[in-house]
Amino acid sequence: MTFYGLHYLQEQSALNDYVKYFFIFASLFILIIVFSLYMRHRLKTKYRDLSIIALLFLLFISGVQYADYTQSENRMSQSSQLVNFVQRLAADQQVEEDAVYVNALQLADGLLVAFNDHYYRVSLNADLSAYTLEEAYLTTTDITKIEE
Numbered sequence: 401m402t403f404y405g406l407h408y409l410q411e412q413s414a415l416n417d418y419v420k421y422f423f424i425f426a427s428l429f430i431l432i433i434v435f436s437l438y439m440r441h442r443l444k445t446k447y448r449d450l451s452i453i454a455l456l457f458l459l460f461i462s463g464v465q466y467a468d469y470t471q472s473e474n475r476m477s478q479s480s481q482l483v484n485f486v487q488r489l490a491a492d493q494q495v496e497e498d499a500v501y502v503n504a505l506q507l508a509d510g511l512l513v514a515f516n517d518h519y520y521r522v523s524l525n526a527d528l529s530a531y532t533l534e535e536a537y538l539t540t541t542d543i544t545k546i547e548e
């Protein structure tokens with residue numbers, strides 16, 4: 401079972417987003433080069449075909465990125481809720497924020513929290529404004545804590 405520290409939750413970087421941005425800018429660069437070659441050599445249709453292919457690829461990648469962007473915004477919003485919850489829990493339980501670990505990346509009912517060498521199950525109300533802690537006992541000893 402994997403538990404995540406507060407620093408990991410705050411510093412989640414979306415490497416996939418950066419890769420997609422790279423492909424978008426690379427295809428835009430290729431489109432500009434191929435289109436300028438087409439404008440220079442109007443009789444050679446291979447440059448026109450290449451520019452159309454590059455434009456279609458750019459539109460496809462942009463569409464995929466937009467769909468992923470909306471999902472990423474939702475995920476980041478839920479992640480920030482979890483960061484606020486961990487900070488509030490640490491203040492309520494009077495422990496260091498860095499000593500609190502959670503087993504999920506999004507705030508949800510049934511979340512497991514670890515601090516002071518104990519594990520707790522979090523029960524949340526419907527609007528996520530209140531919580532209760534119940535001590536939980538893990539059946540596995542394979543526990544990984546990620547702090548980064």
